[in-house]
Amino acid sequence: MFGGIAKAVFGSSNDRYIKKLDKIVAQINAFEDEIHALSDEQLKAQTPKLKQRLASGETLDDILPEAFATVREAAQRTLGQRHYDVQMLGGIVLHRGEIAEMMTGEGKTLVATLPVYLNALEEKGVHVVTVNDYLARRDADWMGQIYTFLGMNYGVIVPNLTEEERRAAYGADITYGTNNEFGFDYLRDNMKYSRAQMVHRPFNFAIVDEVDSILIDEARTPLIISGPTEDKSTLYMGVDAVVKQLVDDDYELDEKQRSVTLTEDGTEKAERMLEDSGLLEGANLYDYENTLVVHHLNQALRANVLQKRDKDYLVKDGEVIIIDEFTGRMMEGRRWSDGLHQAVEAKEGVEIKPENQTLASITFQNYFRMYPKLSGMTGTALTEAPEFFDIYKMNVTVIPTNKPIQRIDEVDEFYKDEQDKFAAITKAIREASEKGQPVLVGTVSIEKSELLSSFLTKEKVEHAILNARQHEREAHIVAQAGRTGAVTIATNMAGRGTDIQLGGNVEFRIGDELADMPEGPEREAAIARITKEVAEEKEKVKAAGGLFVLATERHESRRIDNQLRGRSGRQGDPGLSRFYLSLDDDLLRIFGPQTMFAKMVRSNLEEGEAIVSPWVAKAIETAQKKVEARNYDIRKQVVEYDDVMNDQRKVIYEQRGDVMDADEISDVIEDMRAETVNGIVADHCPHGTYPEQWDVEALKARVDEVLGLNPPLDDWLKEEEVDPVILEERIQALADEQLAQKSKDIPPEDWKSIEKSVLLQNLDIQWKEHLATLDALRAVINLRSYAQKKPIDEYKREAFSMFQQMLVNIREEVTRTLAFARFQQAPPPPLPDLPDFITTHIDPFTGEDDSADIDAGDLGLVTTKLPPRQSGMPRLDEMLSDNPDEWQGQVSRNSPCPCGSGRKFKHCHGAPQ
Structure with a gap:
């Protein structure tokens, strides 16, 4: 109670933080008149001017007000959109490496341009991470007009790009792409054999769109590269x-x-x-x-x-x-x-x-924690604030809306079984649709969507069903879900990235209806007609009560419920939200109130009767918190185990980088040889023992097996002063001489390449085997709990021991390879190509493989009338020739075939002839 009183008097910590940021917004606004008076050329000149100020010692915070004012003016001149003050607040929060929670329709895509431009001035690269390829292309082409106007370039990372195109995209000032593409590119980079082959730049700053979806929902499963799958x-x-x-x-x-x-x-x-x-x-x-x-x-x-x-x-x-x-x-x-x-x-x-052996893997948690500065934006993050801070050290700041929220959130309606619930839902949808109110229906699964669809079909209610596999088509349906009487059924994955505008979306209608109409007076007249129709229809929908969000049950996460609710009431529009529940819902059946409550409800509720009670809503929220806590524990455990591998991964990747960057590694090879000899002698002639206790025959066999040498050990042992140190030195000298003889006829540059290649390939082979062993260990380590041992501690101990053994194996294998290999006076063999990978990231909710190599969207053109492309980055449909015989090498084997058959390319036009 006292907390509530204090909050009413002093405001929440979030309110106090926002008030501090208001002072910076005032500084930005103070620049507006001055920046507005600049010509286009003068505005473009702001970029080199601000870069010069950074070079002179000023910080990003020092130039923030002027940089943000510059972006606001550039957005007005290119897109006809002006950033609101609350969007400036969001931009400041993102620049500070925090999460901005902004309601749907508040313009998060435009907000990102502010910190993106500011941080790109450092010329270290900025990554904007989206949930699918369609949004990456759309946002880059749309917001790219601002960057291009201000003299910056941008790239897009999507499937089916060549290595050169990827490298160019990463080399741009600003790079858009999906979380999977960024992660898989990082793993692939660390399997290459020279810096020139790599595409990533050093990590700098990333903004994650729909940050809750990427860093929470998809973080249950790691990205895995496995293969090769070729049959040998x-x-x-x-x-x-x-x-x-x-x-x-x-x-x-x-x-x-x-x-x-x-x-x-x-x-x-x-x-x-x-x-x-x-x-x-x-x-x-x-x-x-x-x-x-x-x-x-x-x-x-x-x-x-x-x-x-x-x-x-x-x-x-x-x-x-x-x-x-x-x-x-x-x-x-x-x-x-x-x-x-x-x-x-x-x-x-x-x-x-x-x-199919794991070649490389990483969790999203450990991938994104490599960015020195990471921020994110979404409509729903506050319920997961503790996890964001624990795992990523990011605070969540709630940004106020530009206009007060007019949506009415009604108390849940509770029915005794699913049949009664769906009958009530169907009735409510029909009534709303008949009076012209658009309805967005949220379900938790495709199965429930189809069940509701059958109810609506019986009642002859027209409706559209969304699925999450066709992002581009989905965006069209969602954009028109606010038209008079429209009924749209969506699973919890659907509709992200596109706002539902009351009366319909002008741009999408122009793209759909006027796609084939050439430029000219007739097209201009048609655009004016569509614009007028949308404005008139918007007023009708507002009069009918705005968008009605109807949920068929509660999701196991409050955040997903809030996402659905947030679709209604954008930018001060009227709206309504209501949830329908029953005892048959999975959440209530598994985590809800106990059986006594269920029996009372079933025996006391009549057919079709509903309970509308805040007490029931509170009980359901408690159930949701239980599930959220359980899911957090699962994700935390994934991170704990991957942290062990991540420490080792950093060491191996750093070593690979050092080897690739070094002019020569002869001293490293020599040290490895010395350590190997030391280990062999120590195994068979332990220090502090007498010669008669040594296993000389086994020592001879090991020296022959690893070094290909046959030293006169028997003669040496006849000497009185012989000890393990002397044996080591003499065997080492023989091994050094042997290698010197091998390399003397080979040009020094070629020999350096051979040494590098041998070390890198052996390191990769041993690391691959180590990953396989860790996978096997991870599968059985929980059995240690029966012995009253903590599995994670046992995993750390065993993994460390395995890692040490792997380092020994690397030293020995490199030494053995160079000792036995025979080299001729010919150019060193070319570095091997990377194998044909299988990239997997299984979605934890759907079981679908959401990998970067498998384009989940359609390959067709985006028919929406988007702002003109400003980037030189080609899209797949622009790269392909009209001849299917020429598609080989341009289309990923696992992508849908561009011919439209619906089959994968490798099973259609990419199949072996």
Whole structure:
């Protein structure tokens, strides 16, 4: 109670913060007359002038008032739109790295231009992140007129761009794109082999549109790049056939260590057979080009010699199933990694299944936390304010509306079952539509949309149903949902990014109705007619009560309910919102009041009778808070586990970057070789032990296996003063001399390239294997809780140990590759191309793959009459030729085919001939 009194007297903390920002808005307004008096050329000259002030030592905050006033004037001259004072408030909040909660219809798209322009003056790049490709293109082309007028360039990141086009888009002052595209590009960049191949610039500033959708709803699942998926059955079978012709004398078996290696004679024998079968490139097995063949040869040897049928595995229904070595039980669904499972499948002659292994992954939380400054805007963020601060350290500020809200939010109507509820909903929709009031109906699933549609069809009520897969068409339907008597059914995903204007949307009607009409007096007259009709219709709709938002049930998140409600009452328009509930609703059935309440309601409510009570609404809000808390815990757990991997990811990506940037890495390779020798000697000749305790034979075998050397260890051990340090130094000297002999005939620049390539490729192979191991660990770590251990702590400990072992493996593999590889006096092989990835980001609500490589929107032109394009960035439909035979390489394999068949390109015109 006392809190309410204090709030009434002093205002909320949000109100007090807004009052402070009003002073900055006053400074912006003070520049308006001065900026308005400038000519177009003088206004354009503001950009270099403001950049010069930054170069002279002033800060972005110092130039903010003049920069914002400049953008406001440029918007008036290009778009005919002037930023309201409340939009200036939103711009300041975004510039400060906070979240601006602004009601639907308050012009968030225009607000973003203020901080975008200001921060782009630093020439470090600004990213504007949207929820789909359609909005990225629309917003960039629309707001891009302001940036172009002020002398800045912009780019758009959408699917089907070439690497050069992506690089140009990221190199622009301002870059628009979707969260998936930005995230996947970051992962792809860190799999490339030179800086020149990368497309991202260093992270600077990002504004996330619909920030709650991207940073909350989609943050449950990480972005994953996996692959390649190409079937290598021929290679597995060919190598297996070679291994089956080897005899016992061709390899050395150590059952204790469970290792098997080819002898010198065995290597030569395998070499000849591989060459005869066409699997070997060049004359030598250990030539640089044959790294992959050697790897699969070793795995095939393990499969045929070490892995025993009915002991280590069994074959059931044409599948190789691992047997647990401790329990003897079948481990269905589990597979050996690193190609071993495929090698066993080849050995047994069953179908060889390709393995989609994770190559790179990142959560949205950890991706967006890499931006030094991150901000966002949405109509609904306040209910998730604690999560935004905990995870992203962003505060939420509620921006007041430009005009007072006139919408009436009625108390929920509560029915005993779904049948009664839908009958009441149908009646309310019919009554509103008959009096000319447009109705937007919100449902929580496509299934419920179709159920309601069947009710309306029986009552002969015309209506449109939205789905979230066709963003461009959806925008047209939403834009006209405010026309007289219109009835529109939308799931919670639908309609984002487009306002519902009462009476209809002038621009969309012009685009739809006059698309084929050429410029001229006739078109101008038609535009004037449409404009007049929309204005007249708007007055009729306002008289009928404005937009009626009717929800068929409460969503599990209050924020989604508020999004739906916010569709009505934009810019001071009248409106109405009402929610219809029943005991059959999922939220109430799972999280709602207990069965006693349910029994009382069912026994006391008559057919068609409703309860309208604030008490019921309070109980439902409590249920929603329970679900929100549960979902937050899920997302927080995802972050906790990814934070462990993220620390390791940063180290690996930083190391890759250092290697790519270095002129030469000979000192790094030398250190790796020294560490490897140190490890080998320490394993077999521990410090503080006597020579007679050393395992000399095992040391000889390891030195031969890793370094390809045969040092005179027996002679050295006869010396009195010999110790592990002396052994290390002598073996190190031999290894250094061996490599010096190899490199002396190769030009220094070529040798530097070889060293870099070997290190990067081995690092990538080991990192890929490490990710697979972490995935497996993550799947089983929760079992540790049975031992009264905290799974996350166990995961951290195990992951750290695995990471240390991975670093050891990298050092050893690089040393081994350079020791055994044979190089010729020829240019070094070109850096390998990136494989054909599978990019996945499964939407947590729909189960749809919302990946960046799969364009969820139509590929057709946006038929809306948008402001003219100012960017040089091509759109897909502009890039394609009229000849389908020329589409290869221009269209992503997973995109819908441009011919309009509805099938994926790879199954239509992109299918192999």
